Amino acid sequence: xxxxxxxxxxxxxxxxxxxxxxxxxxxxxxxxxxxxxxxxxxxxxxxxxxxxxxxxxxxxxxxxxxxxxxxxxxxxxxxxxxxxxxxxxxxxxxxxxxxxxxxxxx
Amino acid sequence: xxxxxxxxxxxxxxxxxxxxxxxxxxxxxxxxxxxxxxxxxxxxxxxxxxxxxxxxxxxxxxxxxxxxxxxxxxxxxxxxxxxxxxxxxxxxxxxxxxxxxxxxxx
DNA sequence: TCATTATATGACCATAATATCATATGATAT
DNA sequence: ATATCATATGATATTATGGTCATATAATGA
Numbered sequence: 588x589x590x591x592x593x594x595x596x597x598x599x600x601x602x603x604x605x606x607x608x609x610x611x612x613x614x615x616x617x618x619x620x621x622x623x624x625x626x627x628x629x630x631x632x633x634x635x636x637x638x639x640x641x642x643x644x645x646x647x648x649x650x651x652x653x654x655x656x657x658x659x660x661x662x663x664x665x666x667x668x669x670x671x672x673x674x675x676x677x678x679x680x681x682x683x684x685x686x687x688x689x690x691x692x693x
Numbered sequence: 694x695x696x697x698x699x700x701x702x703x704x705x706x707x708x709x710x711x712x713x714x715x716x717x718x719x720x721x722x723x724x725x726x727x728x729x730x731x732x733x734x735x736x737x738x739x740x741x742x743x744x745x746x747x748x749x750x751x752x753x754x755x756x757x758x759x760x761x762x763x764x765x766x767x768x769x770x771x772x773x774x775x776x777x778x779x780x781x782x783x784x785x786x787x788x789x790x791x792x793x794x795x796x797x798x799x
Numbered sequence: 800t801c802a803t804t805a806t807a808t809g810a811c812c813a814t815a816a817t818a819t820c821a822t823a824t825g826a827t828a829t
Numbered sequence: 830a831t832a833t834c835a836t837a838t839g840a841t842a843t844t845a846t847g848g849t850c851a852t853a854t855a856a857t858g859a
Contacts, residue, residue, distance in 0.1 A: 588718060589780050592711035598779060603706035604817080605698035612694060621836055634818055636837055646786025655826040655835050665782045672778070673704060674695050676771045680752025710847075727806055740848055742807055761805045761856040 601645045602669075606630065607638045614648060614661040621657055707751045708775075712736065713744045720754060720767040727763055 588595065601607065606628075613619065613627045624635050639659060642648040647666060651658045694701065707713065712734075719725065719733045730741050745765060748754040753772060757764045 588714075588776060590783055592714045592718070594783065595714050595776070595779060596709050596711040598783065599705045600709035600816085603702050603709045605702040606817090608694075608698045608701050612698070622834095631819075632836070633820080633838085637818080640837080646782065652826095657836065662786070665778075665786070669775075669778060669782075670694060670701070672771075672775060673701060676752065676775075677696050677700065677704065680768070680771070706846085712847085728804095737849070738806070739808085739850080743848080746807080758856095763806065 598645055601641050601647060604638070606634070607642055610635065610638055611642065611647065611661055611666060614659055615663075615666070618651075618658050618660045620653075620659070624659065704751055707747050707753060710744070712740065713748055716741065716744055717748065717753065717767055717772060720765055721769075721772070724757075724764050724766045726759075726765070730765065 609628050610624055610630075613624055619627070621632060621635055621639070624630070624639075625632050628635070639648065639650075643650055643659075647662050648659045649662060651660070715734050716730055716736075719730055725733065727738060727741055727745070730736070730745075731738050734741070745754060745756075749756055749765075753768050754765045755768060757766070
């Protein structure tokens with residue numbers, strides 16, 4: 588751990604939100620502008636913009652202007668292995684626990 | 694992504710807290726019981742127990758009873774590469790941004 | 800059995816995160 | 830210059846998270 592604990596916490600916090608994860612997921616299919624992300628997710632534009640800002644700040648997505656459009660791409664180098672790795676962990680440890688006690692409140 | 698977005702979000706949320714990260718960090722040195730974790734972190738016992746529960750739920754730490762003591766170990770298989778990977782990402786993308794705009798409120 | 804030590808649990812309050820609403824900026828075209 | 834479209838920003842209300850306090854459980858020993 589080379590950085591402060593706050594920095595790590597902040598970083599993981601960016602991934603701790605299902606809506607942001609859905610945006611990431613949509614971007615894994617390829618480059619998309621904000622409108623396309625809204626369409627794919629059925630999220631409001633302002634919400635998407637706010638969350639893209641968080642993701643961009645943490646280097647999880649990159650932005651590229653094209654006229655009045657802004658295209659976003661996911662940082663595959665980071666996101667792909669991070670999620671694959673998390674998948675593997677969940678397969679082994681997490682899912683067998685879900686539903687036991689700690690069920691997240693709706 | 695094989696699991697629900699909520700599950701991933703919940704998982705990363707467990708890592709989105711500096712105190713939990715500090716507990717993890719202490720456990721990386723080796724197996725410790727709750728009292729030893731309190732001593733090492735200077736955290737209150739109840740706070741440590743609450744946070745250990747979260748970490749254990751997500752398979753990030755394991756627990757082993759020994760008399761009235763409960764020893765915890767970190768799940769190195771998951772935590773070590775996850776943190777190393779995050780380090781590498783931060784070296785490249787994150788730290789150069791810190792302090793620019795999104796500084797976390799105190 | 801009772802006392803003590805170690806740890807966990809539940810309730811509560813303060814703080815932080817989040818989506819939404821209203822509005823602003825920026826780019827293009829007319 | 831103004832209208833329009835795409836996106837961003839700021840404020841606010843609501844919800845979620847987290848630490849603390851009080852208390853419970855569990856194990857051991859006297």
